[in-house]
Amino acid sequence: MATIGDVARIAGVSRSTASYALSGKRAISADVRRRVEDAVSSLGYTPNAGARALATTRTMVIGLLAQFLPDEFAPAMLQYMLGVSDTAREHGYDILLATDADGTRALRRMTDSRMVDGVVLLNVAEHDERLPILRSASQPGALVGLPADCTGVDVFDLDFEEAGRLMVDHLHRLGHREVLLVSQPEHVVERGGAYVWRLQNAALEAARARGMRLYATYGSSSQPDVGRDLRGLLDAHPDATGLLVNNEAAAAALPTVLHERGLSAPQDLSVVGRYSDEFARTFSLPFTSVESAPDRLGRMAVRQLVRRIEGEVGPDEPHVVRFVSPELVDRGSTGAPPRRGDA
Amino acid sequence: MATIGDVARIAGVSRSTASYALSGKRAISADVRRRVEDAVSSLGYTPNAGARALATTRTMVIGLLAQFLPDEFAPAMLQYMLGVSDTAREHGYDILLATDADGTRALRRMTDSRMVDGVVLLNVAEHDERLPILRSASQPGALVGLPADCTGVDVFDLDFEEAGRLMVDHLHRLGHREVLLVSQPEHVVERGGAYVWRLQNAALEAARARGMRLYATYGSSSQPDVGRDLRGLLDAHPDATGLLVNNEAAAAALPTVLHERGLSAPQDLSVVGRYSDEFARTFSLPFTSVESAPDRLGRMAVRQLVRRIEGEVGPDEPHVVRFVSPELVDRGSTGAPPRRGDA
DNA sequence: CGCTACTGTCGAACCGGTTCGCACAGAGGA
DNA sequence: TCCTCTGTGCGAACCGGTTCGACAGTAGCG
Secondary structure (H helix, E strand, O other): OOOHHHHHHHHOOOHHHHHHHHHOOOOOOHHHHHHHHHHHHHHOOOOOHHHHHHHHOOOOEEEEEOOOOOOOOHHHHHHHHHHHHHHHHHOOOEEEEEOOOOHHHHHHHHHHOOOOOEEEEOOOOOOOOHHHHHHHOOOOEEEEOOOOOOOOOEEEEEOHHHHHHHHHHHHHHHOOOEEEEEEOOHHHHHOOOHHHHHHHHHHHHHHHHOOOEEEEEEOOOOOOHHHHHHHHHHHHOOOOOEEEEOOHHHHHHHHHHHHHHOOOOOOOOEEEEEOOHHHHHHOOOOOEEEEOOHHHHHHHHHHHHHHHHOOOOOOOOOOOEEEEOOEEEOOOOOOOOOOOOOO | OOOHHHHHHHHOOOHHHHHHHHHOOOOOOHHHHHHHHHHHHHHOOOOOHHHHHHHHOOOOEEEEEOOOOOOOOHHHHHHHHHHHHHHHHHOOOEEEEEOOOOHHHHHHHHHHOOOOOEEEEOOOOOOOOHHHHHHHOOOOEEEEOOOOOOOOOEEEEEOHHHHHHHHHHHHHHOOOOEEEEEEOOHHHHHOOOHHHHHHHHHHHHHHHHOOOEEEEEEOOOOOOHHHHHHHHHHHHOOOOOEEEEOOHHHHHHHHHHHHHHOOOOOOOOEEEEEOOHHHHHHOOOOOEEEEOOHHHHHHHHHHHHHHHHOOOOOOOOOOOEEEEOOEEEOOOOOOOOOOOOOO
């Protein structure tokens, strides 16, 4: 494998000159520059990343900590990951991916050994164990997900309160007065998945303010449990005319459950989900939903992280906490509630 | 940040002694070893990955090249990625993830700059542009997916021929004589996604051998197109009693389409898919299917790659091409064909 | 008692880049 | 003619590890 020493020798210059010719950090005559470039292409020279990292203390790598927790919906994570990965590449960074069950160890490994210039944490819990480690690291970090304490990190998340209100308001406007909400599994909440109750509480509050009845429940994360949950919920509330689904697995299971019962949306039941458009198209989910914009959040996190890494934003400049406003995408699964006695 | 020099100073020994005390590669007195270990923990010392890579020419990182191509079903990729990532970690390796649209550039970047000790390529096409680059790299590579030319790389894939036969045989045994097959989009085939026609050809051959009629078509990769495809297919072949689905998006869309038509599986139509069990549970797909074992393939690829990296298998020892036998998972969506005239 | 062998430690070189300080040549001004 | 300045290039040091060869000191042995 060719080194910069080889390049220098072929070009007939010193190693430092070769380095400067390639980096452009000092004036180099056109002649020498050409000879160096010729040597590079004839040798197929590529700088050794480890050596460069050692010399510059920059690795051009961003750590991505994705947690695939039991009871959490894995495929949604992929969209965050792709947002992060693509954006990183646009800025010249590669991605070191950690999917360890123990995120704290992975984070420590990456930062302490200086494999990365910065870190993106996905799926951040309210009291996330990774945060203290991140704060004590010397690299900056950006989060997707809202923790209780945001000091020292840049935070990006969907505005789940607004999402909850949006879902309720939409059905209220159409005339619904009794509505169901299926959230993620309770385990997720216990583990600190605050987004679940952020949406749920805001939805309950909005329903109360509008004089609606809203029954909130937790749903499981996969079959066959989630199907059972949905059937039980529909049985328990035969008068409900609307269904809000903040649970991807439940949304995926819903077409089959509705089919079993001979129900159709929106004729018999108005349905609003909360997932991304990409997700809806890939999985053929025909429900109106609140767009969760995972790629956008990943993108924002990386952009801010890169600003910190490259010193455009100093480590002492205030950290941002930014919420993305959700948007309702109408796929025609909502309408006026069926008139009483029709069913 | 503490370096090994700091450790040595605190422990009152030379840098080399500190290094040997930690690596265990030379005999070190118990006393010195303890002093070094104390210094390490009091300083919170962690070796600098770049420096170590430079000195040892080993990075303990595996490159993972995942391609998210248009018209290909993204979430399936996640399961391969997790299989690779988890297995790599078990062996002490981290994952450098590339999702670049241009896989060749990403591969070259990783290997030439020596960021990785080896590479796993996912979603390998028949004439994959990444292969020549991989062969000329100095790191070993393992593939998931079968290319036309397997020289110089270890290859792992599902036995798609066997899968095709399995699907056909299953319906044949139940008495079906006219059956439909929905494959991935034709674009995927044109791009070299050989697994599509490997399954399809084997299925056609098996059907011919058993005197069945099998109509094979391509399906789209997302809504609304894939729904249209399915409806058109059912319209065109009203006498078909079985449906084979080698297309995840079509499988996801199928419950809704069946619902529209008032059809149920297996009463009106027997359905066999081809996707992983994990996938079925997460997306509530109620169809009997041929298990595609993505995590197993990822795992096998990494294990073999690590053997090559660590020299347990020399670079000149023959490369393996290993097929995983598919298994049919019965979810009750198949049965005897409806009697003529029943519908 | 002297020689060898072994144990434990150290110094120095090396991996492959980057960067600082300095030297030198030629141009331009006094 | 001499001096200064500018444009170029070189040498050496450094980043933080690993590893080879040398070398004391001690133990074992005849």
